[in-house]
Amino acid sequence: MRRNLIMGIASVLVGCTPGKPIDQTWAQDSGAVGAAEAPWPSWVLEPWVWEDESTQESALALVDGYIEHDIPVSAIIIDSPWATGYSTYEWDPALFPDPQAMIDELHAKGVRVFVWTVPGINVDETELYAYAAERGYFMTGGPDETEPEVVEWWKGDGSLIDYFNPEAVDWWHSLIDQTLAFGIDGWKLDGLDFSALLARHSPYLGRNVDRLEYSHAYYRDFHEYTRQQLGDDRVNTVRPVDNYGADVGGELVQFAPKDITWAGWVGDQDPDFSGLQAALLNMWWSDHDGYTVFGSDIGGYREDGSALGREKLPFIRWAQLGALSAVMENGGAGEHRPWMFDDETTTIYRRFAKLHSDLVPYLMEEGGLAFSEENGLMDFTDKDTFSYRLGRDLFVVPVLDETSMVQATFPEGRWIYAFDPTQVFEGGTVTTFTVALEEYPLFFREGASVGDTVLARLAD
DSSP states (O other), X not given: OEEEHHHHHHHHHTTOOTTOOOOOOOOOOSSOOOOSSOSSOXXXXXXXXXXXXXXXXXXXXXXXXXXXXXXXXXXXXXXXXOBSSTTTOOBOTTTOSOXXXXXXXXXXXXXXEEEEEOSEEETTSHHXXXXXXXXTOBOBSSTTOOSOOEEEETTEEEEEBOTTOHHHHHHHHHHHHHHHTTOOOEEEEOGGGGGGGTSOEETTTTEEOOHHHHHHHHHXXXXXXXHHHHOTTXXXXXXXXXXXXXXXXXXXXXOSOGGGOSSEEOOOOOSSHXXXXXXXXXXXXXXXXXXXXXXXXXTOSSOOSSTTSSOHHHHHHHHHHHHTSSSOEEOOSSOOOGGGTOHHHHHHHHHHHHHHHHTHHHHHHHHHHHHHTTOOSEEEEETTTTEEEETTTEEEOXXXXXXXXXXXXXXXXXXXXXXXXXXXXXXXXXXXXXXXXXXXXXXXXXTOTHHHHHHHHHHO
């Protein structure tokens, strides 16, 4: 049977009441949470970059461009398409003629490498698909179905691996090993797992499985197997909450298990202020649901009809937000390189990317504490303005539109404006002000040592 993934997602969200949390019961996952030390390596919190539909040449040029413009970069995502098909796990020689040389060169520059993937195989990979289908390695649509469920998704038509069949998983690992052999640093695990709404039956288990049960099996396997093969400093970037614009959280719109979401991104958004607010809504719900480390595609994944694919103002405001998120990552369709806009954009981006890099020790310490308490490192205090504490000692009020006007309601304590330390605000007070383009509504708690870090960077 062939069905459409998008229709499946829509059917889940129909009937959810905007603004009201749904059942917050979590699936029982292994891996107890309790230690205050962050379990992820610090490189995860340094700035990443990527582009849609890259090549070996363009990926290296992208990283070199950031380095040449004195902008920190610690990781790159090699996004789809990179393989000969979905999912062969063989590099396409037309796009990446020498992937080992590319990865070695990136590592020599201090840049880690994520590679994009999903938990299914497309039907047009006829030999690979037939091999798995003949052995019952795919999910089906229900107990009465004998053929794999074929789902129409954004990269074609394919079927999900039965993640509950040990033989199927072992075979799947033999494919993955082809890419792990190049020494990659992690995966970008994209959301095809949501099609388990349609491909819901495990032939091996002989029963239907919940969509979240399937999702957790997928993300946990890549987390555990990649680290088993390559070491504990490997991390995957995964979705925490992605509600596709519906104002809901909970298990219906969660993706990865929270205990292994060490580098979250909140899905694909439009390249404008509405997209920025959609990303913030997903981040609000991710925090609400107990995820700790997440960010969003700076400038949005999608592009508009403008010459560069996005306008300068929302791109800058999103870059500033990204720098003051747990994860700062910049990439997607259209133009994302700051120097392609103008010198002002480059200067602002550089300053904030360096600020984010300077904050990594603080984010590691605060992130470990937040993780142990099942809180967001971005801990939201107001859903209307999307104000949040970044750790305990930084307070951020996002710029949400082209007016650059914000209203700040300060948490308990005394808060110093990072761009003018003569401005001090008492907790509980409400202030409205307009923010210059080169500034952002960032405040630090009076007496906090991170304030020195912030002021040193902004004075540079």
